[in-house]
Amino acid sequence: MSWGLANLKHAMRQPGCPLCRLQREAEARYLENLLWENVNDPATREQWAAGLGFCGRHAWQLQRLEARRYGDGLGNAILYEDLLQRVIPVLEAMAQEPARPLSPFEQWLARVLHAPGRPGPRGIAGLHGRARCRVCRLGEETARAYAEWLVEGLTDAEIQERYTASDGLCLPHLRMALARAHDRAPHAFAWLAGDAARRLRLLLKDLQEYIRKHDWNYRHEPMSPEERKAWIRAVAFFAGEVENNGSLDD
Numbered sequence: 001m002s003w004g005l006a007n008l009k010h011a012m013r014q015p016g017c018p019l020c021r022l023q024r025e026a027e028a029r030y031l032e033n034l035l036w037e038n039v040n041d042p043a044t045r046e047q048w049a050a051g052l053g054f055c056g057r058h059a060w061q062l063q064r065l066e067a068r069r070y071g072d073g074l075g076n077a078i079l080y081e082d083l084l085q086r087v088i089p090v091l092e093a094m095a096q097e098p099a100r101p102l103s104p105f106e107q108w109l110a111r112v113l114h115a116p117g118r119p120g121p122r123g124i125a126g127l128h129g130r131a132r133c134r135v136c137r138l139g140e141e142t143a144r145a146y147a148e149w150l151v152e153g154l155t156d157a158e159i160q161e162r163y164t165a166s167d168g169l170c171l172p173h174l175r176m177a178l179a180r181a182h183d184r185a186p187h188a189f190a191w192l193a194g195d196a197a198r199r200l201r202l203l204l205k206d207l208q209e210y211i212r213k214h215d216w217n218y219r220h221e222p223m224s225p226e227e228r229k230a231w232i233r234a235v236a237f238f239a240g241e242v243e244n245n246g247s248l249d250d
Ligand SMILES: [Zn+2]
Pocket: 017, 018, 019, 020, 021, 169, 170, 171, 172, 173, 240, 241
């Protein structure tokens, strides 16, 4: 059995989406290694600079990690010193060259040339990273690799059984696995879709009971543990489990 499939089987025994878990673990490992030995590694620093740091979620994860693990902030301090050295000259250049309104042609050009979400005016581009958050990209690559292992593994009855007993994939990872299966594994494609539909029917029932039992007339009816968590399970399904979700791990 491949190393990937072994990890996947282990994750399927834990609560929550197995791909979310494996993705979170890979992201956390990257951040731990970064603080432990790679803060001064040129390749790592290049990735950090290219993203102008990490996304909000991973930046704060790194901050919390260093505060909790080391009771200190030297690693973060070194990384952000680097970013400040890059951002300050951009702002100083902007300060010396006051903005001038763009002509209609220049506005059109700016719209065409700039990626969506990137503001057009000259100079501001220097305040954006050139690349997406390195940790997000690494996490997605990891999840994609496991999605592939899962799709291949689903030809095996034991993996199917293990998957059925797990909490199943969240929607972002279900999409990923279905996209992998679509052309190469039509059986796994149909099997995954059917399994997800069955799970969501049960979730819908629990959610409807949760809503019904909030009605004054039915308040005395006890809720099952599944019903009590139905609304949180719905968030986890649609959004994926980006944080260590205590309420699902209980
Ligand atoms: Zn997931």
